[in-house]
Amino acid sequence: MDLEYEIELMRLLCRLAVVDGAAVPTEVNMIVRRARYHRIPEDLIAAQLAAMESGGDLPAPDIAILRTDIPLTRSNARNLLAIDGVLHDSEVLAFQRLDLALST
Numbered sequence: 001m002d003l004e005y006e007i008e009l010m011r012l013l014c015r016l017a018v019v020d021g022a023a024v025p026t027e028v029n030m031i032v033r034r035a036r037y038h039r040i041p042e043d044l045i046a047a048q049l050a051a052m053e054s055g056g057d058l059p060a061p062d063i064a065i066l067r068t069d070i071p072l073t074r075s076n077a078r079n080l081l082a083i084d085g086v087l088h089d090s091e092v093l094a095f096q097r098l099d100l101a102l103s104t
Contacts, residue, residue: 004065006038009073011061012098013080014048020088023052030083034076063101070102 013031017023023031028049035045051058066073077098081091 003038003040005068006035006040007044008061008065009076010035010040010045010048011059012066012073013076014052015058015061016077016080016091016094016098018052018055018058019090019094021090024084026083027080028052030080067102073102074099 010031013027013034014023017027017031032045032049035048048058050056077095081087081095
């Protein structure tokens with residue numbers, strides 16, 4: 001995958017991590033490990049984490065870029081939402097919205 005896709009996927013995962021109110025450490029660890037594995041610059045990772053922690057506005061991911069690998073996007077989203085073992089209604093709704101956005 002190219003870096004542009006990986007950055008957009010990181011943005012998506014960060015937004016999904018906080019959709020239930022706050023990101024838990026397992027979600028944050030998954031996002032950071034994946035971002036570093038794909039060599040996303042540390043300053044971009046740090047900016048996303050800071051926005052997540054402060055409750056600030058997280059940039060919306062570019063859905064068109066995420067559509068370049070829909071199965072991978074869906075798989076990563078599912079994995080993140082399941083990693084803490086609790087699936088909130090807000091997470092289900094967010095995944096449904098993502099699924100719809102990827103399909104249109």
